[in-house]
Amino acid sequence: MSKAEEMLRVAEQFRRTEAADWGAEIERTSTIPEGLWGRLRELGLLSLTQPEWAGGLGLGLVEYFPILEEIARCHGSIRMVVHAYNSIWRTVGNGRKEQQEEWVPKVARGEALVAFALTEPGNGTGIDLRTTATYEKGHYILNGTKHLITFADRADVIVVIAKTHAELGRQGLTAFLVRKNQPGMTMEDMPHMMGDKGCSHAILRFVDCKLKEDDVLGEVGGGFDLALRGFLDQSRACIAQSAVGVAAEALHQTISFVLQRTTFGKSLASRQAVQMRLAEMALQVQAGRLLCREAARKFDAGEELQVDSSMAKAFAIQMVGDVTDGALSLHGGIGYCVGSPVERLYRDARSLWFEEGTAEMQKMTIVESLLQTARRAERSNRQ
Helix, strand or coil: CCHHHHHHHHHHHHHHHHHHHHHHHHHHHCECCHHHHHHHHHCCCCCCCCCHHHCCCCCCHHHHHHHHHHHHCCCHHHHHHHHHHHHCHHHHHCCCHHHHHHHHHHHHCCCCCEEEECCCCCCCCCCCCCCEEEEECCEEEEEEEEEEEECCCCCCEEEEEEECCHHHHHHHEEEEEEECCCCCEEEEECCCCCCCCECCEEEEEEEEEEEEHHHEECCCCCHHHHHHHHHHHHHHHHHHHHHHHHHHHHHHHHHHHHHHCEECCEEHHHCHHHHHHHHHHHHHHHHHHHHHHHHHHHHHCCCCCHHHHHHHHHHHHHHHHHHHHHHHHHHHHHHHCCCCHHHHHHHHHHHCCCCCCCHHHHHHHHHHHHHHHHHHHHHHHHC
16 A cells, blocks of 8 residues: 555545544634644644655655545645645745755654745735835845735744845745744734634734845745745645535535435435536536646646646636535525534635635636737747
8 A cells, every 4th residue: 555545544534533523623612722733743644745855755746635635525724734734835845955954854743834924915916015025234124014824823934925126026026934933023813714713814014024144935036936836836736626625525415415305205316406416516526626636747747737726726616616505505404504514614615715816816827828828829820
């Protein structure tokens, strides 16, 4: 049995025997229990993708995605913990050698957590960022605000994207390592979200936050490539795969329900309209799964996957909305009750719409690539 197959069994066993109890506690307290972080670490679910030299299992995305799908069928905050450890480490994993050696093994051992700070209030997530880092006498002075930063309160280090040379556009963005309790950084808790209860988000404010030159992650001006190519492209595919897991669980719960539910003396599952709805849901789930598989294959092969990951995410977040809508509709009023399996899935599904960019952002990436390809073809034909 391969490492990936073994860990898939671990994930399946966890989902069937433990996840519901952990999820119920999270829903009750709106916090992730300390014991859950330790349990996921003990099971090896936090060290799946980190390289073997750092103590991880070194799984590629093709191997990791079935495990992630299984975990995504659990409570949304459980999925968030697993995703945070197995995805965000790639930011520091694309830093200089000494930065990789300092942080990646700590993440693989579950001793450190990395957070990623790109999004800003009132701005987007690209070259319109307003957070700046000004070089002065051997230091960088960081000023600005970030928000919606997941697990910032637990992170040992936060990767912050800031402008160092505004006139250079994308080449003027630089990534910085900001350690916990760094002077000049303050943190403010944000309100709880509609779904993924227990998952924390924070506003980060930087006021003359003084950083050393060694705190530059990678190279000056490399922030765009580090953020997008090094992290966001694969993370978008991971979010898409998570959506597949949520939708697969919603479909499973719905099939179980309609087989048991009777109306006017007939099983709900025997009604053709219900059967057609279930078939449509199953088609959507499998289509999303295959899009994710292609993005994962390209990532593992070292190929460009920006468009594929955007396609996977754009489709999957619409799909998970449609499938959870169908699940709620087929459950009827009982599905709308707090505590029903599909009520929680319905809420958790919506967070996936915003993680690593909305559907509109993904479509902009897709169409930009389509038009660039068409323009290159036109120029080639003219020659």
